[in-house]
Each structure stands twice: as structure tokens, then as C-alpha cells.
Amino acid sequence: MDKSTFETKPVINGPMHVSLKHDSAHKHVTGSAEYIDDIPEPIGTLHGGLGLADRAHAEILSVDLEAVKAAPGVVWVITAADIPGENDVAATGQHDEPLLATDLVQFHGQLIFAVIAETRDQARRAAKLAKIEYRDLPHFTDVDSARENGAKLVCEPMTLLRGEPETEIEKPPLRIQASMKIGGQEHFYLESHIALAIPGEDDDVTVWSSTQHPSEVQHMVAHVLGTASHAVEVKTRRMGGGFGGKETQGNQFAALAAVAAKKLKRAVKFRPDRDEDMSITGKRHDFRVDYDVAFDEEGRIHALDAVYAARCGYSADLSGPVTDRALFHADSSYFYPHVKLKSEPLKTHTVSNTAFRGFGGPQGMLGAERIIEDIAYAVGKDPLEIRKLNFYGQPGSGRTTTPYHQEVEDNVIARVVEELEASSDYQARRQAILDFNENSPVIRKGIALTPVKFGISFTMTAYNQAGALVHVYNDGSIHLNHGGTEMGQGLYTKVAQVVAEAFQVDIDRVKITATTTGKVPNTSATAASSGSDLNGMAAYDACRQIKERLVDFACRQWKVDKSEVEFLPNRLRIGSEIVPFDTFVRAAYYDRVQLSAAGFYKTPKIHWDRKAGRGHPFYYFAYGASVSEVSIDTLTGEYLVDRTDILHDVGKSLNPIIDIGQVEGAFVQGMGWLTTEELWWDAKGRLRTHAPSTYKIPLASDRPKIFNVKLAEWSENAEPTIGRSKAVGEPPFMLAFSVLEAISMAVASIADYSVCPRLDAPATPERVLMAVERLKNMS
Structure with a gap:
């Protein structure tokens, strides 16, 4: 690719819609990008180890932690009895996800206790010394065994219905009844989950968390500590990948670190290794799709009745919205004249599955593509022909x-x-x-x-909102902060382009800073592909407010109309005069113009x-x-x-x-x-x-x-x-x-x-x- 593709100066139309390099690309490839484990540890930082259950489903009869407490370097062992607030980190408010198990284990690897020690190695070694007695209970780990054992649903299922599929499915000459199994997926982000909690005065605690949803971590930490959200500040500069796996699953590590930090008045870090991370964090949901489809000799679908069953794990987590979105995408690109779709979010004795890129949409769409493929072989045609035949039509087509x-x-x-x-x-x-x-x-x-x-x-309609904070300093440099998180996808760069475009300045003037709940509150997760849409518009709104003040200042100071003020690359045209951007901003500052704004978008x-x-x-x-x-x-x-x-x-x-x-x-x-x-x-x-x-x-x-x-x-x-x-x-x-x-x-x-x-x-x-x-x- 031509080197000019990565030019960082704006072209004539501004920095947006231009191929600029990722703001941290050079740091990624040289290893200089700072992740949480790279942050210099405060003096006296302690480290956490995880005490995991070795049963899939069992009653806990007794827990003997004496050997753990006596192990070298151990400072404290946390159990559920030590939680000052609520022993729950359920993302959806169903209170079905204990931070530390008490009397029941519901999946292999569930947290029962945590060890705090002087070093990470000491904490991990000590965690293996616990003596726990169980009474095993029946367990099931997949959709088929969950159905066979009459498993509960972890949340309310959803049904989508249009037309009259019950009767219309009998009318076409051809019909197929079949099923498809769709496997789950491990996120396999490069950086495992990690949290560093630093205690402050009174109830305050600062948590560095590798999370896609800082506001939820803030809420969960406050919930577990039994304090208000204003006492908890969560910071995230970048993640080494997320893919949905860091939308809810980081809650437990941040909460444990915060509990220990406040109790011991020392910084505490939790970083599971790869085996632990993969064993105890949720994944993409496995699905089984059972479908009954009726179609004509050409392959045109007339009616469909399908059930999308999912392995959800032991708690709800995000299984409700994930299985909902599977139904929203069970049509893929195709029009179904008569259709009934039903979700079946099944409880299993496995880790609670969670968000993953596509959020149920891929499973829904894959089921639809299998239906198309099945029809194609039944009528002896190229599947592409069947796809085209069943595509949604243009407005007015009735399809x-x-x-x-x-x-x-x-x-x-x-x-x-x-x-x-x-x-x-x-x-x-x-x-x-x-x-x-x-x-x-x-x-x-x-x-x-x-x-x-x-x-x-x-x-969930409420999540479709975002905030941003933009400061223009009196030297013409710009500070940008918003609620989105950077996990390698280039969100920070794109939103910086929006800000640079708004002010018509070089992208280098815009400083991108770590996402923090202390600057932009009540943020939504960086998920649902909406990071740029939401945060870009919020940042633009902040810029709009500042620009309106600057234009009003120019009109007052230069005695011109608004139509005579124009932002040009790195300068302004005010009447017949050209003023450098930094010179103009400095003049506005001395005229006491507010150069900061909080933007919002819904x-x-x-x-x-x-x-x-x-x-x-x-x-x-x-x-x-x-x-x-x-x-x-x-x-x-x-x-x-x-x-x-x-x-x-x-x-x-x-x-x-x-x-x-x-x-x-x-x-x-x-x-x-x-x-x-x-x-x-x-x-x-x-x-x-x-x-x-x-x-x-x-x-x-x-x-x-x-x-x-x-x-x-x-x-x-x-x-x-x-x-x-x-x-x-x-x-x-x-x-x-x-x-x-x-x-x-x-x-x-x-x-x-x-x-x-x-x-x-x-x-x-x-x-x-x-x-x-x-x-x-x-x-």
C-alpha cells in the first residue's frame, strides 16, 4: 500500500473519510502500548489468586482454608462472608451470579474464595491448598442433555410471529424438517482479564479494568462494596482485544480487587492466566436450530417455524438479549411471508455464556443460511439462486x-x-x-x-446513548474523552477524526485520553457495533457547542456576521482576515469564552x-x-x-x-x-x-x-x-x-x-x- 495512505495531515476535505493509521498502531507493533499489567505498580501492591471449584454441580459441605491462610506470603483469604455489600455481579440484575459461591457450585471452575498474597505466584500456589468437601449433584452441559433433563430457562424466551405459519406451512408442495448444531467460541483476546484496584480516602477506590463497559464495572464494584457509584472510578485506556468477552466478565475480577484493596488499604491486582481465563469466563453461546420450512418447486419460502435453543450456562448474564438478537437475525437477508421464531435460553452447568462479536446474530443468520442450502439441494439449484429468489424486496414490493x-x-x-x-x-x-x-x-x-x-x-433502547467531553486549550490543542473503549478496533482514532474534522485541524492536535467514569458518566458498553455511531455523534455535539461559542466571539470581536466566519484547515476566515486556529483560540480564552463542552447523543x-x-x-x-x-x-x-x-x-x-x-x-x-x-x-x-x-x-x-x-x-x-x-x-x-x-x-x-x-x-x-x-x- 502506498505510504501516503497513512498520511496524518488532513486533506482538503478534512480528516474524516481518510485512511489514517490507528493512533496506537506503532505502539502495538513495538510493544510500547501500555496495558494494565504494564502500569508501574504502587509500592506494596498485592496480588490475587483464585480458588476454583472442581465440580460441575454440587453442594458445598465444608471449606477448610487453614492451609491456604498459612501459606507463604498470604495476607488475606476472601470468602463470601467477607463481602461488605452484595455478593452478586449479575449483569442483568437477576441476582443469579454470586461473586463467590457459598453452598452451591453450578459449574466447574466457579469461584469459591480468593487469595491475596505478596506475589502472584504465592497467591496462585496457596489457592490450590484448600480442602473442600462436596456432595455431587446431576449435571448437564449442552442443549440436548439440558432438554432431556428438563432444564430451566435462565431468562424469559421470546417469540416473533408474523402471518399465519401454523396453517400456511401445510400449503406448499415441499417441506423440510431438520436441525443444525452451532458451536460456541472462545474470545481468545491477547490480553486476559485483569484489574488493578487502588484504594483512596473515605469510600473511594480507583479501578483500572480491562473492560468494554467501565460504567457497569463501576456499578458492580459499588454494589459489592456497599457504597455509591460516585466513590468508584473505573479507567480503561486500551484492551488487548475484547470481542464481547469483556462486556460483563471483568466484573468479578474488578470487584475482588476492590474488596481486597479497601480492606487491606493496599493496591491489589488480579490477573488470571490463560487456562483460568478460558475455564471461568463465558463464551459465545452454542445453539441448536430446529426448523420446519415450507416452499414451492422454485425454492421460494412460504412459511417457517423455527426454535433457536441456546446453551446459556448457569446464570442469565446476557443470554436474554443474545437469544433475542438471534431471532432478530433468523431472517438473514430473506423475506418470510409466514413465520414463527422462538428462543429457548437453556440453563446448563457450565460457565455463563456472554456477549461475543455479533451477539447471537451469527447463530441466527447461520440457521437461515442452512435453511436456504437445504432448499437448494432439495430443488436441485445453486444456493445462490435460492438466495436471490428469497431476498427482501424494495419498498412497495410487499416483501x-x-x-x-x-x-x-x-x-x-x-x-x-x-x-x-x-x-x-x-x-x-x-x-x-x-x-x-x-x-x-x-x-x-x-x-x-x-x-x-x-x-x-x-x-435495549436505553443503551443507545453516549456522552463525550471535549476541551480546547488556549494553545489550540484539544483534549478528547468519551464513553467508548478501545480494544484495537480503532474507535479512538475515528472519534478523534470527527473532532479534528469539526475544528478543521490536524489530527495531531487531538489528544485521546483513557476512558474513565470520572469524566463521562453512565456510559454504554462498547458493543453492538455502535461505538463509532454513538461516541462519534456525542463528540460532534460537544464540538458543535464550542464552535457556536467561538463563532459568536468572532462576530463580536471582528464585527462580522456568522456567514463571514469559516473554519479552514488550521485557521479561520473571519471577514477578510485569516487567523491561525491557535491564535484565535487564545484570543477567545482571554475574552472568557468557555472552551469546554459535554456532548450527548441518543x-x-x-x-x-x-x-x-x-x-x-x-x-x-x-x-x-x-x-x-x-x-x-x-x-x-x-x-x-x-x-x-x-x-x-x-x-x-x-x-x-x-x-x-x-x-x-x-x-x-x-x-x-x-x-x-x-x-x-x-x-x-x-x-x-x-x-x-x-x-x-x-x-x-x-x-x-x-x-x-x-x-x-x-x-x-x-x-x-x-x-x-x-x-x-x-x-x-x-x-x-x-x-x-x-x-x-x-x-x-x-x-x-x-x-x-x-x-x-x-x-x-x-x-x-x-x-x-x-x-x-x-x-
Whole structure:
């Protein structure tokens, strides 16, 4: 890429919509980026170790901690009896997630006590010395065993209903009833969970937490300490990855550190190692999708009845909104004339599953794509034909209403797919693959083109708000703080671009500072792909206020009208005079103009009635499509992704190079979820895939050998978002569906494409090989 792509000076139209480098990119690659474990520890800092249950479901009969307390370096051992406030860190207020277990263990690895010692090694060694007696209880760890044992639901299920599916499903000539299992996924962020608590005077405590939701950590710490939120300040400069895993799961570590810090009046740090982190923190929800679909001979869907059951774990956490969003995306890009969708959030004796990139949307959409694939094999057509046949239509077509009764008004999926089909030479390549497979006894190829339509907004309306704080100092430099958190996705850079654009100054003038609850209160999680939308608009609102004051000052001082004041790159035109920005700001300061503002934004239009299953939960939709070509070895089940072409819609991109990076990263992460990343619990309820040695994320060598990624340059958000951009964090994750579908086509070639292979996810080499053998026996 040309070096000028990373130029940090504004072009004629300003810093927005320009490919600027990530503000910390050079720090990431040189190792100089400061994470919480890099912060110099205050003198006397203590360290925490975790006392974990070694049962999946059991009554706690007795706990003997004498050997733990007597171990070298141990200063204190925390049990539930030592919690000064509430022994609960449940994110949804259901009070079903004890910080420390008391009389009941509900998953293998649940926290029972914590050790505070002079060193981390001493704390971890001491934690293993506890003597705990249990009475084992029956346990179940997956959807099927939970159903068989009549498991409870961790939260209220949701039903979406439109039309008359009960009667209409009987009318079409063709019908399929089947199911699909969709695996979970470990977040595998580079930086594990970590919290450093520093006690202050009175009730005060400062907590550095690797979290996507500082305000929730603040609330939970205050809740556990039995104090008010104003006594707790939470800071987050950056995370080494999050992907949803740090939206709620950091609460427990921050709360334990704070309790110990206040009790002992010394700084306390908790940092679990990778095995502990993977064993005791939530993951993407596993799903089982049971579907009953009716369609005509052409493959047009008439009615669908589907149940989306999820392994939620022992407590609710975010399972309610995750399973809701799965239903919101169970239509993928397709119109269902008659539809009934139901969620089934099942309790299991596993760690409570949580947010993960896409937040249930990928599981919902994958079920829809399996339905399309099933129909395609039933009618003997290319799945792409069936996709096009069932796409949502344009306004006025009668095919624009979602199962939740929102109208799809910004539909560009047909255009995206048409352009990608042409640019990737899909049709010719598919025919070449069909010809290749006829003459290749061992290696078989497959190709697939899959679409993405993803709704943007938090489905909990209250979370669709953000605040920002902007200071302009009298030397012309600018301080920016907002409620969003930086986990490598470039949010800080994008919002800084918004501020630089507003004042028409160099991006270097804008200082990005750590997210802190002490500056911007009541923040929403950096999640739901809404970080740039919300925080960018809040920052813009703050800039607008300051600019209005500056314009009023210019009019007074220079005796001109507002129309004669213009912000130009690093300067202002006031009447016929050109004034450097810093000179102008200094003059405004001496005239006592307020140069600071708190901005605020709330997403318009959205509303949702969960009980009725109706509303307008999404502000807009982001679209995309991908074509993937794969080769599989029918003797081993191993496969390669030979080529992927992507066309993705991000509206008018705030920063194209960062957005392309997000698309590439999301695709590879999605590919890992669907192909290699397998979670496995043994008969005792122990997670055995708890380290890099047993859990396989994609390597650089696993990426597509040819990888073409383009943004839809013609796109511009129909809604007045910041810079008319669209969200990019989660939508491209689902582009990886094309890999699973292409593998499926390659397997289907074994039986001359007459049977849908119905591969469950992840399609590991073992599953691919078993599917190949199954089709060989059928043919």
C-alpha cells in the first residue's frame, strides 16, 4: 500500500473519510502500548489468586482454608462472608451470579474464595491448598442433555410471529424438517482479564479494568462494596482485544480487587492466566436450530417455524438479549411471508455464556443460511439462486417486513451481491469447479456466495446513548474523552477524526485520553457495533457547542456576521482576515469564552415492545457479501481456503483502512468459529479445550490464499449517522458463512450434489471426513 495512505495531515476535505493509521498502531507493533499489567505498580501492591471449584454441580459441605491462610506470603483469604455489600455481579440484575459461591457450585471452575498474597505466584500456589468437601449433584452441559433433563430457562424466551405459519406451512408442495448444531467460541483476546484496584480516602477506590463497559464495572464494584457509584472510578485506556468477552466478565475480577484493596488499604491486582481465563469466563453461546420450512418447486419460502435453543450456562448474564438478537437475525437477508421464531435460553452447568462479536446474530443468520442450502439441494439449484429468489424486496414490493415487523427501507443486498458475483467471476468459477470435481477422485472443490444483513443498535433502547467531553486549550490543542473503549478496533482514532474534522485541524492536535467514569458518566458498553455511531455523534455535539461559542466571539470581536466566519484547515476566515486556529483560540480564552463542552447523543427512531414482538429495534442495516472457494481432501477431511472475495457496505467510511482491517479480521475470526474452534466439555463437566494447545484459532497460514476485500464506495448511510458512515465491528463476521457453505458444496460433490451434507459447525476436518464417508455410503 502506498505510504501516503497513512498520511496524518488532513486533506482538503478534512480528516474524516481518510485512511489514517490507528493512533496506537506503532505502539502495538513495538510493544510500547501500555496495558494494565504494564502500569508501574504502587509500592506494596498485592496480588490475587483464585480458588476454583472442581465440580460441575454440587453442594458445598465444608471449606477448610487453614492451609491456604498459612501459606507463604498470604495476607488475606476472601470468602463470601467477607463481602461488605452484595455478593452478586449479575449483569442483568437477576441476582443469579454470586461473586463467590457459598453452598452451591453450578459449574466447574466457579469461584469459591480468593487469595491475596505478596506475589502472584504465592497467591496462585496457596489457592490450590484448600480442602473442600462436596456432595455431587446431576449435571448437564449442552442443549440436548439440558432438554432431556428438563432444564430451566435462565431468562424469559421470546417469540416473533408474523402471518399465519401454523396453517400456511401445510400449503406448499415441499417441506423440510431438520436441525443444525452451532458451536460456541472462545474470545481468545491477547490480553486476559485483569484489574488493578487502588484504594483512596473515605469510600473511594480507583479501578483500572480491562473492560468494554467501565460504567457497569463501576456499578458492580459499588454494589459489592456497599457504597455509591460516585466513590468508584473505573479507567480503561486500551484492551488487548475484547470481542464481547469483556462486556460483563471483568466484573468479578474488578470487584475482588476492590474488596481486597479497601480492606487491606493496599493496591491489589488480579490477573488470571490463560487456562483460568478460558475455564471461568463465558463464551459465545452454542445453539441448536430446529426448523420446519415450507416452499414451492422454485425454492421460494412460504412459511417457517423455527426454535433457536441456546446453551446459556448457569446464570442469565446476557443470554436474554443474545437469544433475542438471534431471532432478530433468523431472517438473514430473506423475506418470510409466514413465520414463527422462538428462543429457548437453556440453563446448563457450565460457565455463563456472554456477549461475543455479533451477539447471537451469527447463530441466527447461520440457521437461515442452512435453511436456504437445504432448499437448494432439495430443488436441485445453486444456493445462490435460492438466495436471490428469497431476498427482501424494495419498498412497495410487499416483501419488506421483518419477523419483528420492522420495514427494511435501506435494502442494498441485491446490488451488493450482483456486483460481487460479477467482480469475483462467480459463475465461471463455479462451472470450472463442477468440471474439476468430475475428474478429481481425492481433492474436491466448493464455492459459495453468501450475503449479510445486520441490524445496528442495542436492542435495549436505553443503551443507545453516549456522552463525550471535549476541551480546547488556549494553545489550540484539544483534549478528547468519551464513553467508548478501545480494544484495537480503532474507535479512538475515528472519534478523534470527527473532532479534528469539526475544528478543521490536524489530527495531531487531538489528544485521546483513557476512558474513565470520572469524566463521562453512565456510559454504554462498547458493543453492538455502535461505538463509532454513538461516541462519534456525542463528540460532534460537544464540538458543535464550542464552535457556536467561538463563532459568536468572532462576530463580536471582528464585527462580522456568522456567514463571514469559516473554519479552514488550521485557521479561520473571519471577514477578510485569516487567523491561525491557535491564535484565535487564545484570543477567545482571554475574552472568557468557555472552551469546554459535554456532548450527548441518543439514537433516534428506535423502539421495541418485546412482549408483543413488534417495533423498530434497529436504526439501520449494514450489508455485505462474500465468495469463498475451498479445496477438501476426501481422505482426511482437511481443507484449504483458496480464495475469498468480499464486498462490504460501511456507508461513507470514516477511515477506510481501519474499516478494511475490521472486515478482514472479522472474516478470519468468523472462519475460525465455523471451521477449527471447538469447545469440548468432558463427562465431569470440565472444559478441556482451555489453552492454545487444545483450542485452535486460525493462524496466518489459514487465511484465504487469495484475499480480495473491497468496501462499497458508492454507499452512504440513508440515516444521518456520523459522516453518513455505517457500523463495521460485527457485520463482517458473518461474511465467513461462505467458507462453511463452500466446504458443504465440496462434500456434496461426493453424492453428485443430490443431498445436503448438513454440516454442523464448526466443520472440523473430523466432521468433514465423517460427512464425506456418510455420503459415500449413500451414493
